[in-house]
Amino acid sequence: MSDTTLPPALSAIQEDFLALEIRDRLQLLLEFSNELPELPERYQDHPDLFERVEECQAPVFIFPEVTDEGIFHLYAMAPAEAPTTRGFASILAQGLDGLTADELLAVPDDFPYMIGLTEAVSPLRIRGMLGILGRIKRAVRQQLADRA
Known part of the structure; x- marks a missing residue:
């Protein structure tokens, strides 16, 4: 799929990764892990809303939300001891936030392969x-189906 189909924030993230040498891409991923957005206060005491992503080696929990206005937000929790997984969650939280549901669903399923990390991290981690x-x-x- 063409890179031009990426929403602006994901496209910028992709450009940032691809502009770096392979060894530096891992460092950028670690920087993203430190930038995982904090949970809004209204969700901090509601772990029941979060789904564990079983494909990830480390525990990561997500709560994707589409507002009544149709705007997407991703809330995620991952331990600091799992910087790769935290970095992936952060990339997606930052890159997808504010999209419409349709824009989000149009993001290529293989986006994780499009940011040049396949040489820097294991295939198992990319699968996460x-x-x-x-x-x-x-x-x-x-x-969306529940609202229809």
Whole structure:
């Protein structure tokens, strides 16, 4: 799929990764892990809303939300001891936030392969990011179907 189909924030993230040498891409991923957005206060005491992403080696929990206005937000929790997984969640939280549900669903399923990390992290870890994106899309489709 063409890079031009990426929403602006994801496109910028992709450009940032691809502009770096392979060894530096891992460092950028670690920087993203430190930038995972905090949970809004209204969700901090509601772990029941979050789904564990079983495809990830480390525990990561997500709560994809489409507002009544149709705007997407991703809330995620991952331990600091799992910087790769935290970084993946952060990339998706930052790159997808504010999209419409349709824009989100149009993001290529293989986006994790498009940011040049396949040489920097193991295929198993990339599968985890694919799992996060897949679960986000499934949850958004379900939310839309529940409203229909």
